[in-house]
Amino acid sequence: MIYDDVGSLTTLPYHFEKKLEKMGIQCVVFNPFIPLVSIAMNHRDHRKICIIDGNIGYSGGFNLADEYMNVKMRFGHWKDTGIRLEGQGVWNLTTMFLSTWNAYRHQDHDYKQYQPSDLPPIQDDGYVVAYGDSPVDHEDTGEHIYLNMINQAQEEILIMTPYFIIDETMMKAFLLARRKGVRIQIITPGIPDKKNVYHVTRSYYYSLMKEGVEFYEYQPGFVHAKMVLCDQRIATVGTINFDYRSLYLHFECNIMMTQKSVIQDISRDFQETLALSQKVTLKQSRRFRGIYEAILRLFAPLM
Template identity: 50%
Template sequence: MAEKISEKIQKKKPKKLINMIFSQKTTIILLLALQLIFIFIIFQSFAVHYAYLHIVFSTVAIVLAIYILNSSENPAYKLAWIVPLVIVPIFTVVLYILLKNQFSTRKVRNLYAKKSANTRPFLKTNKQIMSYLHESEPDFYKLANYVDKSGGYPVCGNTEVTYFPLGEDKYKAMLEELQKAQEFIFMEYFIIDDGEMWREIVKILLEKAKAGVEVRLLYDGMGSQFTLPFRYKKKLTDQGVKCLVFNPFRPMLSTIQNNRDHRKILVIDGNVAFNGGVNIADEYINRKERFGHWKDTAVMLKGDGVWNFTMMFLQMWEVISGDKTEYNMYRPTVKNVVNNGYVIPYGDSPLDDENVGELVYMGMINNAKDYIYISTPYLIPDNEMLTVLGYAAKSGVDVRIITPEIPDKWYVSVITRSFYRDLETLGVKVYEYKGGFNHAKMFLSDDKSAVVGTINLDYRSLYLHFECATYMYKTSCIKDIKADFDDMFENRCHRITHDDINNRSFWSRFMSVILRTIAPLL
């Protein structure tokens, strides 16, 4: 019997290997690698045989470096390009010009800018709320005013917020609310994995679509590239679900491939919305173990604040589809929600000149008087973020950051841990989530302000991805977020010590020196 089982296992191994070699994922990676190798070989061989070309490209590299230095890009991005310009000028010049001058990127940028401008009248500022905040809450007023004017998302009252400390808690409430849907369901997610979690959700979606509920699904082309069956969009469309794929991933070198839809939004009937770090995959609700215990968080909104997420979804839907929507059809209809503090559901786009996600975080840090607690799976702060964290810590604010003990990406972990010494020097306390992967993206300050959403503390989230989050001010769920942080600090995390930092392996130190230089491009 044992011999037969062994034979079956041996037969499966070659089949699994063959499937992996000829998979769509492997094909795309190989095609991208071949493009890079082709560009490198062609232009390097030209330089070897034609010395004057080397001089020309070296001169162009110098001019390009000066141009990059004087651009408005983040200093870390400038360094990430200038270093390879010095080392391999010919290859980098060609790659930079190829990536920075593409019609597809300009087209999407223009479409998104136009759509944001056209929908702005539907996201009106509540002057009564702003007048009250101006008089009684000046710090929060300034932040709310910034998000409204720069991001286009107004502050809302009349909104109830529920906090979920784990993905499985959010999932349970999500299923309950989906079952109640009468008019429409909007879903926008970075990752949808065809596992138990999704199968339970899609069963409800198909039932609702059959019953006449409008169901729209939007997922990212990269995030779900290898987790859904081939031509899955058509399969759902044929069953009554309106489905779109954001920026389908193609094996072509293009800057637009960097701009992913990292948002997680669910809107039901315009009256209920979910937001947070939880994607649609079994590990997020701990039905499948990946990287130990998976810690993630989310919030549920009921009331006026849902409208910001509804418009955020429709903006993205129309940019992709080209459709036009009668927005007022999807407004909230429930008006008897208890006024429970204030919320600002907001989005951040990589296609404008506003780093809303980072500046909201910086605003919270600068306004903190007693403490600022941060949870993030990826900690790759730029110089500006390090500066404000250091200022807060040195001015007497208790600054704490939680990162994962078990990472999902080794290279990100190497870079993250390389910042521990910098943070320790600044007076920031760093903790790691024991025995698992902390995917929660949260800020909490002074028992009155909190953010839960999709925005990590790394370059991709802050500069390259479409993101969203919920800012809460004096909502009753703040106490639940504080209790969750306290529980993590006391029972689920260990604080990184000076000895931990000094005991990093030589390999980790060596790799961090290299990877930190190109961190903005990873």
Template identity: 45%
Template structure:
């Protein structure tokens, strides 16, 4: 079978092996730090000075190494402080979490796959209205700009689901689905019913999901169950309980591709809460887009990249790739330009963050963002603040009801620095806002999976769509306007100086936010 749990992915084997080593290494490091401190104060007083200077020198050498890395200061400073304060523990945790031992091997596999895939994308077209953003995306992520693509925006996830079910039922050649989280309940079961019918009709169906993202939603037999009905399934980074708890890199992408002609992406996963079948955090706000045309090829490449890189042995042949990525009968004379793109934690380029920074830097009248979490670098905070100072109406929508209270406190700790500089902050009062999108000047917009937080911007595999001058841009703007009416604005509350203890707690939370 192609990729079920009976054929464990190469990724999973390596991560399970690394997970055992990391867990043991972490526990021993913490114990060593405790033993070290006890010995310093009890048995080794006469050697305390020598030991102290030795550990300081080693810690300083690692700090210099970290400082020399091509990373934002926001990512470096917490490690530097931790290592200098607790040398043994800090060094151990840095090698455990800060450096991913599997990253180089992972990158080599992805590079091998990308070399075969990206040649099918071509050069695309020039985007005269992209304000340089399209050129950046193409140069640093490899995904070109397309014309002749219809875009439909969904202001509610359930509308996207209904549309997907309709299109899935008409599939003739293949269906690819990649999601961070799948819950084996009503929403997914509606989809699976259609997928099973398509399999019987001779359609190839593949499902790819992230194991960590689906914890609590599906059990270990889920992939086997899909394989049993003819649905090919692979799992990204299978999580062995208690072993792989330190994995930074997850697959956060959300993609559906149908026959290489129709594609879906957006913020919603395939679980009941996203479609308001259940209400764990009040109402759920999520959005997505349907694209039909040439640009679907980029979504197909994004899916095939993850599918093929997850297995060292079982990969698509050149013949298969040529079939999946061949020219189709696409719509003609569609307005505007669309550029689906993917972001990887393996290439050292934060495409998702740079696109958001570029959006706000290029905005002339307004720039709006919607995100479930707001945990950002100094560079992004500076860009948002500077745009506001030069007269751009910058607004950010976050949830009114959180799904993770500790993360919500960290999100709110970033309000002050933005509100003090005129950025307007809105909290969506009906419940949890999970959408990830932006719009500027009635001309530019993004919609996809990329949150305004460290995990999305630095650690996860993500995807998005950059759009200019397509009718869907105005639909996104209209949805923002409607959403603002359902929000409480908290700008004034957070633009004043808070008490010293509160400011101190905020500084600490923001300092170590990237380690969450």
């Protein structure tokens, strides 16, 4: 098990990793927090990866916490998305996990023993690839893939994201997509988990809605899903939010798919979520651009 120390700082007991080790569970604490000493706390491990025998892999928005399973409802109903992979598609997730594990424990140098062995029949209706994003490799993979999907869309872009705090490059990509006639629908939370981030997210509505971008807020609660679907043809689901932290500071992972059957499932999930969401009007969006929101935007890279 690997868990992010800063992300778990207020929820796990002191030296939780030692308790796990006593139970026979090997554990790595990612980027341990040491008061007054730690200087790279913005580099967080935001990935969610679960691998079983090298043959089955899970990823998506899910953390291990009660609200993610709606056992505890802190922000209304928690809406999330996840992907189950089988076979060769699991391998990228495995190597992401092992590369981090070995950075701390240096014990699994032979990755081949974790390669998938129980391979299901290959589906010939598309492709699946899991990809990672790192703040230390000087390659903004997550942002580049989002931008490429937006730029190449011809008819429709569907997005679910908990946070929407974008830079000028991303803003221009959305505006150019609209000007060539692409319909864009974006679902964000109706109930926030972080109120200041919620204010900043809403402050971006007006500029895009003037060009015809449609925003919807999920009424039952909080949307934690990170999903982009373009032209009913290609989709990506995973951990990467539309915000500065995910795109530039965190270790992240997503799964890109072109498989027709999975695309249909993703599209159906989006439409079911849309039916539970309320469309934001242009008049409403004007009210989300006050002085408070303008001040918060100055601190957007920290949110």
